[in-house]
Amino acid sequence: MHESPPSTLHDGAQRSDRPAAGRVEGRPAPVVLGDDAGLEWRPLDFDALAEVSGLLTAIEHYDEPGDRHSLEQLQDAYRGANRPPGESALLGRLPGGQVVAYGWNYVEPDDVSPRRVYLTGGVHPGFRGQGIGRALLAWQMARARDYDAETRQPEFGPLRQICFVDDHLVDRRDLLHAAGFTPVRWSVDMTMVFGSALTDHAWPSGVELLPYDPSMSEQVRQCHNRCFAEKPMAQPVPQDVWDRSVRRSSFRPEWSWVARDVRTGALVGYAMNSGYESDWTEQGHSEGWTDRLGVLPEHRGRGIAGALLQSSILSFRRAGLEGAGLGVDLFHPTAGRGVYERVGYHASRTTIMYVHTDD
Numbered sequence: 001m002h003e004s005p006p007s008t009l010h011d012g013a014q015r016s017d018r019p020a021a022g023r024v025e026g027r028p029a030p031v032v033l034g035d036d037a038g039l040e041w042r043p044l045d046f047d048a049l050a051e052v053s054g055l056l057t058a059i060e061h062y063d064e065p066g067d068r069h070s071l072e073q074l075q076d077a078y079r080g081a082n083r084p085p086g087e088s089a090l091l092g093r094l095p096g097g098q099v100v101a102y103g104w105n106y107v108e109p110d111d112v113s114p115r116r117v118y119l120t121g122g123v124h125p126g127f128r129g130q131g132i133g134r135a136l137l138a139w140q141m142a143r144a145r146d147y148d149a150e151t152r153q154p155e156f157g158p159l160r161q162i163c164f165v166d167d168h169l170v171d172r173r174d175l176l177h178a179a180g181f182t183p184v185r186w187s188v189d190m191t192m193v194f195g196s197a198l199t200d201h202a203w204p205s206g207v208e209l210l211p212y213d214p215s216m217s218e219q220v221r222q223c224h225n226r227c228f229a230e231k232p233m234a235q236p237v238p239q240d241v242w243d244r245s246v247r248r249s250s251f252r253p254e255w256s257w258v259a260r261d262v263r264t265g266a267l268v269g270y271a272m273n274s275g276y277e278s279d280w281t282e283q284g285h286s287e288g289w290t291d292r293l294g295v296l297p298e299h300r301g302r303g304i305a306g307a308l309l310q311s312s313i314l315s316f317r318r319a320g321l322e323g324a325g326l327g328v329d330l331f332h333p334t335a336g337r338g339v340y341e342r343v344g345y346h347a348s349r350t351t352i353m354y355v356h357t358d359d
Contacts, residue, residue, distance in 0.1 A: 033092075033135040039101065044089035049074045051099040052091070055124060062125040065166050066189055066349035070278040072249070080244065082109050088143055092132065100124040103136045105143055110238050113157025114357070117144040120163075128171070137179055145358065159358040167350040181354035188337065190345035191325040193285055194317060204303040206263065209311050212256035212272070217246055220258060223267045227294030232331060245291075250274045255288055255315040259295070259304050269295035271308040273315065288316030290326035309343045327351075 033041055044052070053071040060068055078085050085104065092101035103121035119140045123133045141161060148159040163181060165172045173183075212220070218239070225236040237245075245251065251274050259269035272292040280286045290312055295304045313324050325348075328340060337347060 033139055039092035039094065039132065041090050041092050043086040044078075044091055044102070044104065045086060046075075046078055048091060048099070049078060052102055055099050055102060056122065058124055059122045063166070063169055065169075066351060068279050068282055073278075076248070077104075077106075081106065083107050083147065088147070090136070090139060092136070100127045101132050101136055103140045105140055105147070107147055108235070109151070111235060112155065114160045115148060115152075115156055115158070116160050116162055116235070117147060118162050118164075119144065133172075133175055134178075137175060141179065141356070148358070161356040161358070163354045164351050165354060167352050173352070173354075176354045179356065181356045183352045184331070184355045185353040186330045187351040187353065188328045188330060188347050189325060189349045189351075190328055190337065190340045191287070191323060191348045192313075192344045192346060193323040194313075194321075202303050203307050204259075206261065207259050207268065207299075207302065207304055207307070208262055209307055210258050210260060212253050212258055212270070214246070214253055216258060216267070217242070219267050220270045220272070223270055223296065224292060224294050227269075227296055230297070231329075246272075250276055251291075252288070252319075255312060255319065257308050257311045257315070259308055261299070268299040269293075269304045269308055271312045273312050275321075285322040286320075287323040287325050288312065288319070288321050290324070293326060305339050306343050309340070309345075313343070 033039075050071060053069065053074055056069045056074075081088075083105075088107070089104035090102065091099050093099055101121070101123045103119070106118040106120065108116045119137070121133075121136055121140065123136070144159065144161050161181075163176055164187070165176065167173075167186075221237060221239065221242040224242075228234040229236070246253070251272070255273040255275075257271045257273075258267055260266065261268050270292065271290050274289050274291050276287075276289055290309065293305060293308060295308075309324075309326075316324050324345070326340070326345070328337060330337075
């Protein structure tokens with residue numbers, strides 16, 4: 001059950017040498033898990049993040065996930081956490097002190113219906129098969145329910161515990177199935193490595209494409225929320241979460257684009273792009289990544305999404321990058337890839353979203 005912290009929760013946190021709040025001072029009391037293979041479990045504090053990073057490096061070397069972590073991302077996640085990590089994250093150490101397992105829950109306190117808690121974590125490859133992951137997942141699920149009980153109001157909807165797992169990690173998927181999780185969404189990485197020419201694309205009439213400007217941020221957020229309002233399980237992105245996402249170091253406003261209706265002047269689509277340099281060495285090429293892509297429902301079918309992607313690709317090429325990528329969320333493993341394939345993308349990795357719903 002290894003995943004890195006969700007980017008929507010750690011993006012754009014303010015930098016400092018230490019977190020302003022939520023740090024666990026002193027030596028936290030140990031936590032007892034049912035089947036822990038003799039590990040000592042303690043809440044996570046900021047100073048242990050370098051050890052978590054080392055553990056994740058070992059896990060990623062063995063599991064070859066689609067996404068790679070960085071220590072900076074972990075530090076951002078700690079500083080930007082909506083709940084103190086000392087209450088929602090746990091480290092498992094050997095008697096000699098080495099960290100060999102961790103679990104970390106992330107909450108969305110603004111959620112009302114449903115209420116979401118993201119469960120992330122992992123076990124060192126050399127210590128698997130001893131029940132550690134099962135015990136850790138049980139603790140995380142219990143902590144998610146504790147959080148829900150502590151903060152629940154009568155009008156709130158069901159609690160949804162969410163995990164993301166690469167489709168090739170069968171042992172992790174089996175663990176989640178056994179705990180009552182169900183696959184509900186497939187996120188497919190669509191990628192391309194640039195050749196000498198771009199795929200031809202018909203440009204939409206009545207629409208102008210403009211480079212993104214930071215002054216457009218709130219308009220784009222509102223457009224984004226309208227684009228996805230009717231999608232299953234979608235939740236509107238609050239302003240503070242959006243603002244963090246456009247302040248993070250990986251976001252590239254100069255590569256991003258918006259589409260505007262010529263007649264009304266209203267935004268009808270957008271492509272928000274980033275550069276995740278920590279992934280480039282492992283994948284073997286530099287790459288521009290489209291984090292968010294949307295077109296208003298009443299303007300779909302006009303070729304706007306393809307034009308936004310082609311404009312993004314041109315920005316990536318001008319920046320000297322060697323490829324492009326984006327993630328596509330599907331509610332069937334193979335449906336809905338056509339618009340991306342027509343621009344020149346090809347499916348690579350798939351990450352599955354597993355959900356456990358407490359009614």
